[in-house]
Amino acid sequence: MSAVAAEVAGNDGGLSISLSRVVKSFGKLNVLGSFNLEIPAGQFLAVVGRSGGGKSTLLRLIAGLETATGGRVSIGGRDVDRTLPSVRLLFQEARLVPWQRVIENVGIARGPNWQETARRTLADVGLEGREDDWPSVLSGGQRQRVALARALVSAPQILLLDEPFGALDALTRIEMHRLLERIWTGRGFTTVLITHDVAEAVALADRVVVLREGAIALDIDVDLERPRRELADPRAVDLQRRILEAV
Amino acid sequence: MVDLSVAGIATGETRKPNLKSLWSGLAPWALPLVLLVVWEIAARTGLVTARLMPAPTTIAAAFWRSLLDGSLLFHTLASTRRAFIGLAIGGGLGFVAGVLTGLWKPAETLFDSTVQMVRNIPHLALIPLVILWFGIDETAKIFLVSIGVFFPIYINTFYGVRTIDPQIVEMASVYGLDRKALIRRIILPGALPSILVGLRYALGFMWLTLIVAETISSTNGIGYMTMNAREFLQTDVVLLGIIVYALLGKLADVVTRAIEKRVLVWHPAYRIKQGGEP
Ligand SMILES: Nc1ncnc2c1ncn2[C@@H]1O[C@H](COP(=O)(O)OP(=O)(O)O)[C@@H](O)[C@H]1O
Ligand SMILES: [Mg+2]
Numbered sequence: 045m046s047a048v049a050a051e052v053a054g055n056d057g058g059l060s061i062s063l064s065r066v067v068k069s070f071g072k073l074n075v076l077g078s079f080n081l082e083i084p085a086g087q088f089l090a091v092v093g094r095s096g097g098g099k100s101t102l103l104r105l106i107a108g109l110e111t112a113t114g115g116r117v118s119i120g121g122r123d124v125d126r127t128l129p130s131v132r133l134l135f136q137e138a139r140l141v142p143w144q145r146v147i148e149n150v151g152i153a154r155g156p157n158w159q160e161t162a163r164r165t166l167a168d169v170g171l172e173g174r175e176d177d178w179p180s181v182l183s184g185g186q187r188q189r190v191a192l193a194r195a196l197v198s199a200p201q202i203l204l205l206d207e208p209f210g211a212l213d214a215l216t217r218i219e220m221h222r223l224l225e226r227i228w229t230g231r232g233f234t235t236v237l238i239t240h241d242v243a244e245a246v247a248l249a250d251r252v253v254v255l256r257e258g259a260i261a262l263d264i265d266v267d268l269e270r271p272r273r274e275l276a277d278p279r280a281v282d283l284q285r286r287i288l289e290a291v
Numbered sequence: 292m293v294d295l296s297v298a299g300i301a302t303g304e305t306r307k308p309n310l311k312s313l314w315s316g317l318a319p320w321a322l323p324l325v326l327l328v329v330w331e332i333a334a335r336t337g338l339v340t341a342r343l344m345p346a347p348t349t350i351a352a353a354f355w356r357s358l359l360d361g362s363l364l365f366h367t368l369a370s371t372r373r374a375f376i377g378l379a380i381g382g383g384l385g386f387v388a389g390v391l392t393g394l395w396k397p398a399e400t401l402f403d404s405t406v407q408m409v410r411n412i413p414h415l416a417l418i419p420l421v422i423l424w425f426g427i428d429e430t431a432k433i434f435l436v437s438i439g440v441f442f443p444i445y446i447n448t449f450y451g452v453r454t455i456d457p458q459i460v461e462m463a464s465v466y467g468l469d470r471k472a473l474i475r476r477i478i479l480p481g482a483l484p485s486i487l488v489g490l491r492y493a494l495g496f497m498w499l500t501l502i503v504a505e506t507i508s509s510t511n512g513i514g515y516m517t518m519n520a521r522e523f524l525q526t527d528v529v530l531l532g533i534i535v536y537a538l539l540g541k542l543a544d545v546v547t548r549a550i551e552k553r554v555l556v557w558h559p560a561y562r563i564k565q566g567g568e569p
Contacts, residue, residue, distance in 0.1 A: 107465065127465050139462040143480040143557040152476075153466045178557045194466070 058086035058234035059120035059130060059201040061106055066115035068101055075101045076258045078115070085120075085201075088228060088235045090249035092242060092287055097255050099238045103204045106236065107133045119202065129153075132195035134208040138187035140179040140194075147175035150193045158197070165193040169223060185216035189223070196227065203228075205237045209244070217241075221248055225271065242284045242291075247272050252283070254290040262290035345527040350534070353527040362516070367535060369511035373429070374497050374539075377436025382493055385441040386486070389448025394478070399449075406445060414438040414496075415503055427508040432501070439500035440493035447489025451482030484558060487551050494543040498536055513539075 061083040068076040075098040083089050093099050104110040105117050108127040117124045119131065140149045150166055151158035166175060169189040179187060188208055195203060205224075209217045225248060228235055239245050245252045246266055254262035264286065268279060327347050333339045334346035341349070357363035388406075392399040414435060425431040455478055463477050505514020517532030555561040 109461070109465065127467070129467055133465060135458070135462070137458065139458050141459055141463075141477060141481075143483075144476070145557075152463065153468065154472070180557065180559045 057201055058232055060085040061202065061234060061236070062116070062118045062121075063102075063105070064116050066105065066117060067113045068098070068105060068110065069113050074258060076105075076112075079259065081253070081260065083234060083236065085234055086232050088237070088248060088250045090237045090239055090245035090252045091255055092239060092245050092252060092291060093255035094291060095240065098258050099255055100206055102255070103133065103206050103236060103238060106202070107131055107204055109133075129198055130200055131202045131204065132198065132200040133204045134188070134191055134195055134206065136207045136210055138179075138184075138191040140187055140190055142179050144179075145175065146171070146177050146179065146182070146190055149179065149190055150197055152194060153198065155198075161197050162193070165197045166190070168196070168227065169193045183216075185212050185220060188212065188220060192224070192227075196231075199231070200233055202234045202236070205235065207238050207240065210240065217244070222271075224248065229270070242287045243280075245287065246280050246283050252287055254287060256291065262287065342524070343526060345530065349527045350530050353525070353531050357516075357528070357531065363531075363535070366511055366513050366516040367539070369509075369515075370501055370505065370513045371539070373432055373505075373512065374436060374501055377433045377500070378440050378493065378497055380433065381437030381440040382444045382490070384437070385444030385489075385493075386448050388441075389445045389486075390452055390474075390479075390482075393449045393452025393482070394474070403449070406442070410442045410446070414442075415500065418503070418507065422507070431507075432504040432509070435504045436497055436500045439496040443492035443496060444486070444489045447485045447492070448482060451485025451489075452478055454485070455481040484551075484555055487547060487555075491544065491547050494547065495540065498540045498543070502536055 061081075063079055063081045066076055066079040067074075068079075079102075091099050091102065101110060105112055106119070106124065108124045108131070111125075119128065140146075141152070144152070147159060147162050147166065151162035155161070163175060166172060169192050171186065171189050171193065174182070174186070179190065182190065191208070209220050212220060221244065224235075237245070237248060246268075249266055251263070251265050253260055264283065266283060268277065272280065274280070330344075331346050331348060334341050334344060334349070345353075354363070388402065392402050417438065418435070421431045421434055425434060459477060459481070460473070463473055468477070501512070502514055505512040506518045509515035509518075513532045513535050517529045520526075520528035520532070552561055
């Protein structure tokens, strides 16, 4: 679970995330107040909550895009003080660079042998043969796939997803769920998924946390075997009901 | 699905668009052509005084004459040379200043409000001052052209750099792009559509400035050619000079459009249409 262990595990490991007594405020607005959360390495955590409840802020703190007003945010035992290459963030918008082709977007950090790696990762997310397309010709789902591939090329140990499927239609969303689950199972990175879709949370996560008014209102494990294709599973329905009540 | 629709365009729609594109290619020329004919008739029949408004064929003859004796080429090259030196200096400075102020807040504070103030002065109003400073030689003309092109390039470069999506810039920094890569791969290409708009405006100002500057005093250039012709009442050469300016302006515009089409292929608005419009 420590950084050393994760390094030994190589690409196939995750890193643990720890927030202890984290306070975050923007001026007078208090978004998180003395917030505690431990995410073990390799866990798939879903965070559910009302809009404006501080979910994105939580992710941006973990990603090193915001600094906490107080408390400690650490990854693999080390304090977060900047953005790390082992942590990747997927936004609601794909944020592709319009003037770079798909493959250049995926290999945005360029790195040694980036074209080969980008090509392989694109194939992994089901976009073989689209390397030379411009982002503007892709559908919403395809754009998120490119964004996912871009996050995956550097073999991250933590993947943070900020409502990345919220703008997609239902069928594409289910496709993306299967894709994400398959890749997460294969690579084992720690995942934090923010979503307003309770069914999505229960379908994908090991554990669901409900964030309300800057604090954790519910923290439950989802002990359902994978893959979870059965939508009407009574246990899943029961979990969804409990989550909805807490939101 | 994509393959099918492309095939449909390739086979089914070959005939009709040909006629249509022929028409849309010719239509813009119809009115000028009619005007030319009317003008020719008016000049020949003495409806307008030929000395003040010579017939198109007379101008064509003047064109032919000046082409043969080499004077047209000589003056055109002299003007073009001035135009491009001025564009390189003024445009280059405008570009650098625009990128600097766009990227770096202190530069904006220091520079931008001054520029916004100065740009409201029509640069041709500076002519008396410029003559006092530089005399009437080459420097004065190039200086005027440089000033004329500086502002459109500066303003549009600044705007282009400033309006780049901050979300993309944030994403790029998350992915570890350093400053150099950020500027080269994100900021400059993102600002390019706006910079090219600036270039189009700049080219317009460039020729406009030259027309005026060359008529003040010169020993060569299209402006000189027309002023000289005026002294000898060669109205046909004067009109020829005006036409050459128009053509040079048009040529510059065509070239920038071609550049836009080439470098902005990624942009949905500039993408070459592959099929007919719906
Ligand atoms: N950079 C910022 N400056 C000021 N207020 C912010 C900033 N980022 C977020 N907020 C505020 O913090 C609160 C939580 O925002 P956010 O984390 O985006 O919520 P969520 O993702 O759950 O919808 C909101 O009220 C939002 O307006
Ligand atoms: Mg949010």
